[in-house]
């Protein structure tokens with residue numbers, strides 16, 4: 266797992282060169298955003314290198330490549346490190362009936378860990394504001410750091426190859442598109458994220474982009490044209 270310092274408070278943790286989790290520095294320690302797969306020890310070690318404990322685990326959505334270290338993290342960190350996720354994705358993970366928009370897509374693993382906090386748009390997780398961006402999954406959320414407008418956007422877009430809204434397949438990396446439940450709504454959500462004018466865009470798959478507005482406009486235009 267490779268750690269990249271994106272800002273003084275945001276660290277990208279890359280597993281197998283294609284899956285990202287993030288550590289966000291707060292006064293009381295670290296918020297882990299997403300977990301990749303089978304990476305509990307590596308995530309805890311990365312936090313250790315930053316010299317701070319993981320205080321909470323916030324999830325952009327419930328797909329397996331984002332929640333895939335959760336049970337092992339719970340076993341190692343205990344219940345005092347709460348797990349936070351949106352209500353629709355919590356229900357989807359629990360196997361309840363959920364409106365996926367168009368279709369249930371992507372992997373929804375059965376987890377032993379139950380979320381402790383259900384997040385809604387506008388909620389705060391430390392310095393992070395919860396921003397709704399449904400479409401990839403029914404309850405997909407992004408986290409906007411109000412200190413510097415860094416946006417952790419999960420699979421609302423990806424940047425393997427060029428920046429892409431996953432309403433359409435992208436040849437170097439079709440997985441995010443294949444996993445996208447509502448391919449109309451994901452375009453609306455990309456526009457909503459663009460409207461928040463992030464200074465930095467950090468994603469579940471691919472590199473982070475600084476000053477991403479122009480690239481987001483191009484990706485949204487391409488997606489709208491293809492729709």
Ligand SMILES: [Zn+2]
Pocket residue numbers: 326328371401420441444
């Ligand atoms: Zn996903």
